Amino acid sequence: MGLFRLLVILGIAYLAYRLFVSWQRLTQQPKPEPRKQVKNVVPCHFCRLHIPEAEAIQKNGRYYCSVKHLQQDQDS
Numbered sequence: 001m002g003l004f005r006l007l008v009i010l011g012i013a014y015l016a017y018r019l020f021v022s023w024q025r026l027t028q029q030p031k032p033e034p035r036k037q038v039k040n041v042v043p044c045h046f047c048r049l050h051i052p053e054a055e056a057i058q059k060n061g062r063y064y065c066s067v068k069h070l071q072q073d074q075d076s
């Protein structure tokens with residue numbers, strides 16, 4: 001009898017866990033689009049051209065569209 005009760009409790013606990021997981025998945029689904037680096041656009045510090053962060057050249061917390069503008073900005 002004791003073992004049977006334990007199994008029932010374990011079964012209920014398992015079901016509750018499964019319910020909790022599926023409920024969490026449901027509430028988490030309408031997420032505002034997953035962050036994609038390509039969508040993150042940054043302005044070039046030299047010419048203000050907007051470029052994807054993944055393609056930008058970063059230096060000292062500033063973004064540049066090309067190495068040329070990075071050098072030109074540092075020259076001035």
Ligand SMILES: [Zn+2]
Nearest residue numbers: 044047065069
């Ligand atoms: Zn530029």
